[in-house]
Amino acid sequence: MNIPLLDLKAQYATIKDEIDAAVADVFASQYFINGPKVAELEKAVAAYSQCAHACGVSSGSDALLIALMVEGIGAGDEVITTPYTFFATAGAIARVGATPVFVDIDPVTYNIDPEKIPAAITDRTRAIIPVHLYGQMADMTPILDLVKSVNLQRETKNKKPIHLIEDAAQAIGAEYKGHRAGSLGDYGCFSFFPSKNLGGAGDGGMVTCQDKDKAEKLQIFRSHGSRPKYFHKWIGGNFRLDALQAAVLRVKLNHLDAWTAKRQHNAARYNRLFAASGLEIAFTADVDWASYDRPQVVLPSAVQDRHIYNQYVIRVQNRDGLRAFLKDNGIGNEVYYPVSLHMQECFSYLGYGEGDLPQSEQAAQETVALPVYPELNDAMAEQVIEKVKAFLVEQKI
Incomplete structure (x- = not known):
C-alpha cells in the first residue's frame, strides 16, 4: 500500500461536518478580515499556549517578521539563530535589514546549542531566535539566563536589550519544564501552514506574548501600522489573518x-x-x-x-x-x-x-x-x- 508522508484528507474526513459548518458561518456573516472569529481564535491559542495575548497574522513567516519589526530591529543589528531550520527564520532577519548570525545545533534535539550562543553575542546583537524544531522545544533555561544577564549589563549602560523570539512554528503545545512553546520569550511565533500539527486551509500564523504593550503594538503593525484608521505612527504591513482560516483553526484546536x-x-x-x-x-x-x-x-x-x-x-x-x-x-x-x-x-x-x-x-x-x-x-x-x-x-x- 502507498503510505503518504501526511494524509490531510484522512484528517478532514473525521471533522468534515464541523469544518463545513464553521466555514458556512463565516460566509453567512460576510466578515472575512479580522473580526470575531479571529479574536476567538486568538483568545483560545493564547490560553492553550499559556500566554496573556495572541495576535493572528497571515503566516508563520510574517509572525517572525512582525516580531522583529515591532522591536525596531533592522540595519546594523545582529540576530542570533540556528542554521538548521526552515528558511523563514533567517529570511525574516534579512528582510528587516539585520544580519543573521548562525550558531550550531545540539545533535540530540536538532535545536540551537545554548553553550555556543555566548560566543556569538556582540554589542550589535538585538535578538536571539531559538527554533523549537520537529515539535520539541530548545533548551530554554540557559538561553533565558543568558539574555537576562546580558540585558542587566546593558541596562546599566543604557543600551538596547536583547529580545528573545521563539520560533514555535512546529511546536504548538510542546512543553519545556512545564512551560508551553511561545510562553517563555518576548514573542512566540506560530505557523498554521496546512501540514503543521495545527494546520489551516491555507497560510496563517500567530504571535503570542505576555506583555500588553507589545500585544497592542502587534495589532497595530499587522494593519500597516495604522491606529486610528488612516493615521500611521509606524510602518507596518498587511499581516492580517483571514476569518476563514481562524474558523477552521478554531475547530481543529479542539482536536x-x-x-x-x-x-x-x-x-x-x-x-x-x-x-x-x-x-x-x-x-x-x-x-x-x-x-x-x-x-x-x-x-x-x-x-x-x-x-x-x-x-x-x-x-x-x-x-x-x-x-x-x-x-x-x-x-x-x-x-x-x-x-x-x-x-x-x-x-x-x-x-x-x-x-x-x-x-x-x-x-x-x-x-x-x-x-x-x-x-x-x-x-x-x-x-x-x-x-x-x-x-x-x-x-x-
Missing part, C-alpha cells in the same frame, strides 16, 4: 491534543518496531557525536517534557539512497533540511564556509522524516519499518 497523543503513540510504536527489527539502533541522546561511528539508524530522543512530533526524524548514512528506495516502495518521506542556511547561496555574503557549523551540516546530510500523522495505523507503521530495514540490510549500512 489538537488528541492528534498529538496519536503522534506520540506513533513515535513510540516506531521506536518499538525499530528495537525489534534486528537493526543496530541508537537514540540521538546516546550517540557519541564527537566520533564518526554511527549505528545503522539513529532515532529521535524526546528529552523535553512534551514532544509533539511535528516530524519523526531518523538519521542514516546513505540518506538519499534510503529516500529513493522508500519512494519506489510507495512510502512518503521528506528531508528537513537538505542545505544548512549558512551554506545557502543567498547568505554567501555572511562569509560562512563548509565545516563552520558541522553538526548542522551533518544533520542536513543524514536526516529523513517518516510518516507520523495521527491516522497512521499499525499495518502502515510496520510496512515503513520493514522497508527501512530491507534497504539497510541490503546495503549493509
